[in-house]
Every structure is written in structure tokens, then in C-alpha cells.
Amino acid sequence: MSDSDRPTRVGLLAPMPSEFGPLVKALSLQRAASGYTGAAGAIALVAGKTGIGTRLAAEATERMLDTADVDHVMVVGIAGGMGASKVGDIIYPEVVVDKATGAEYRPSPLSEVESRGRLVTHDDFDMQPAERDALVADGFIAVDMETAAVAGVCERRGVPWSAVRSISDLVGVTPGDVIDLANPDGTPNIGASIKYLVTKPWRIPRLVRLGLDSQRAATGAARAAAGVLHAS
Numbered sequence: 001m002s003d004s005d006r007p008t009r010v011g012l013l014a015p016m017p018s019e020f021g022p023l024v025k026a027l028s029l030q031r032a033a034s035g036y037t038g039a040a041g042a043i044a045l046v047a048g049k050t051g052i053g054t055r056l057a058a059e060a061t062e063r064m065l066d067t068a069d070v071d072h073v074m075v076v077g078i079a080g081g082m083g084a085s086k087v088g089d090i091i092y093p094e095v096v097v098d099k100a101t102g103a104e105y106r107p108s109p110l111s112e113v114e115s116r117g118r119l120v121t122h123d124d125f126d127m128q129p130a131e132r133d134a135l136v137a138d139g140f141i142a143v144d145m146e147t148a149a150v151a152g153v154c155e156r157r158g159v160p161w162s163a164v165r166s167i168s169d170l171v172g173v174t175p176g177d178v179i180d181l182a183n184p185d186g187t188p189n190i191g192a193s194i195k196y197l198v199t200k201p202w203r204i205p206r207l208v209r210l211g212l213d214s215q216r217a218a219t220g221a222a223r224a225a226a227g228v229l230h231a232s
Helices: 017-026 054-067 129-137 147-156 176-181 190-199 201-231
Strands: 009-014 030-032 035-040 043-049 072-081 095-098 118-121 140-144 161-170
Touching (some): 009 017, 009 054, 035 201, 054 072, 072 147, 072 201, 095 147, 129 140, 140 161, 176 190, 190 201
Parallel strands (some): 009 072
Antiparallel strands (some): 035 043, 072 140
């Protein structure tokens, strides 16, 4: 990246509080009237949450571009892995695909990273084995619910973007109904969680493992994003 292409202000977006908190910590962000702000060397930072899913992610990206003078957007968080991906892997996708429209987006990393594989974004958390296997055959290594929506808004508005995701779980291993345990903004749905644990107690060990793996992945993604920013 040449000096003329180097951003001066980067907008950071993370879907859930559990992903946003590690980002705040990794970059020592401070709460401000308009959200969270900070710096990585000479790069000014502004950060916010999107919530879960493509609609909320697109809306949050629009708000950021409307209210903050950013010249690059980075989406940071966890993702489901498939194919050769393993829990804990850091993913800098080469291509991001919107499942609903088929649109493909190519990120513009801020520093030298090992971009690899394809990531698909969709709102259907419960992916079936046949679809997963077909995606793996097409070179997909991860799935999330926001990145393509962020990319679509950024490309429409002429703003470069990039993505840093860490694998928290594997597609086909995590029960699809766990998505109902979170509210749209990513906070825990306490009522649904209690009902889930009462009616499906045999899943408690798996949920505990998922929670731990997700937190480690969120921390890994945040630290990787901080590394990219400080290296740019």
C-alpha cells in the first residue's frame, strides 16, 4: 500500500458485544459521545457494533459512513468454519460472497496479510450438510452473517473495506437453534436461554465449550485486527 492510499481514519465494526469488547481492549478504545474512538499509530479509529445479520450490518455501515469521516471500514469478529478451517484460525478472506444475491466482494487489506479462501455471508444460521459440502467444494472456508452486507454498502459508496474473522466453531457441529439464544443486537436472550437449558440440558457441555471457543476467537480476531492496523 502506497502512502497516498494509506487511510487516515478507519471505521471498525463488530457484530456482537462479545466481539466488540475484545476490540475495545485490544486497541485501547475510549467511549465518546458518538461511540468509541482511538488511534493506531497515525490512524484515527472510530468503532461501533452492527448487531446480528445482514440487515442490521448494512444499516450500521450506512450510519457510520453518514456520521464519521472514515476512508476505510474493517469488520472484525467470529465466523463458522468449514473445510480445512479449524477453531481459532484467523481468516482474511480473499473473496466474500452474499448468498442471497450472489454478489462477490474483494477486500482491500490494510497491510500484508495471508488472504485465503472464500467467505459466504447469509442469515440462515442452520446450514445443512449438503450445502456446506457444496460450498467447501467451491473453495469456501468460513461463513458469517454480516461481512458481505458491510462490503456491499462500502463498495456502493466507494469506501475500501477489509475483514478479520476468527473461527469460533465448525459448521454442522454447533446446533442451529443456538442463534435464538441471542437478541438481534447480540446481547443474551435470557428467557430463551433459560428455556433452552431446561428443555435441552444435554446440550449444556457443548454450549459451555462454544462459549469458551467463541470468546477466544473474538479475542484472536481483535488482536489480529490491532496487528493489521499497527502494521499499516
